Ligand SMILES: Nc1nc2c(ncn2[C@@H]2O[C@H](COP(=O)(O)OP(=O)(O)OP(=O)(O)O)[C@@H](O)[C@H]2O)c(=O)[nH]1
């Protein structure tokens with residue numbers, strides 16, 4: 001058992017080193033990466049498609065990497081935004097790692113990209129432990145999953161910079177108790193910012209994009225086009 005723990009610690013430490021180097025390279029190139037985590041089907045791709053379509057309309061240079069165990073379905077959906085998108089097929093791996101991200105960006109990421117959106121594999125457990133070189137980590141939860149996910153999957157929420165509640169158009173139909181959800185988030189992550197969105201109606205998409213732009217401004221130390 002202790003050998004297994006040592007091995008796991010070494011793997012994570014190696015990933016952290018690669019992620020730090022990747023973050024430095026991205027920032028030097030004027031690119032801020034955002035890592036989006038959630039359980040399967042929480043609405044990452046649907047929200048990203050709307051967000052990226054809006055960003056393209058505003059002239060903001062965005063690009064996306066999207067990770068899945070199999071299929072290129074999500075890349076095809078995101079490409080409808082008009083922005084550059086690349087699928088990472090993990091072949092069974094339940095999360096993205098920094099070297100996978102680095103290798104898929106190499107020779108592909110268009111220069112001048114300001115925001116790189118990385119949709120992680122749908123999973124609230126493993127992705128939480130892997131830094132991907134991001135400057136902002138966004139954890140999404142949909143109203144259809146119930147209110148207690150933050151306390152059941154605390155590791156994912158503990159490292160969230162922003163929490164996004166998705167599918168709020170369905171909240172009433174699901175009898176979703178938003179106050180209970182917010183209390184669960186607070187239990188794990190204090191007063192982290194929580195944004196409410198619906199990819200169906202578009203509610204909250206502008207606010208999320210503004211939040212990501214603000215991070216890019218702050219991290220890059222200058223106005224984002
Ligand atoms: N009503 C409603 N449905 C949504 C919304 N966002 C996503 N959906 C639906 O929820 C389902 C899953 O959405 P996806 O965007 O594929 O979720 P995902 O998190 O990317 O899923 P994985 O990549 O498989 O982890 C799809 O049927 C979407 O149409 C929303 O805001 N409102």
Ligand SMILES: [Mg+2]
Nearest residue numbers: 044045074119
């Ligand atoms: Mg998806």
